[in-house]
Amino acid sequence: MPLTASFSDVRRDLSTIADKVMTDHVQITVFRNNKPAFKIVPIDVPAEDKGYLALADEVDADYHDVFEALAHES
Structure with missing residues (x-):
């Protein structure tokens, strides 16, 4: 199941979200106004x-x- 977060979630919890991306090596799609805006992806x-x-x-x-x-x- 793809991971998603709202833009306001990212503003509030960027550190937690970044830790999840780096430790679990997952991508998170960020939505703004109920539309996909960008992805946070781990670097290989x-x-x-x-x-x-x-x-x-x-x-x-x-x-x-x-x-x-x-x-x-x-």
């Missing part, structure tokens, strides 16, 4: 690049709280 990552992504995930996990604090500073 070449095997040789997966090492870099794992390293980036590790850095993010270690310093997530620091990145969050910096993002919310004025």
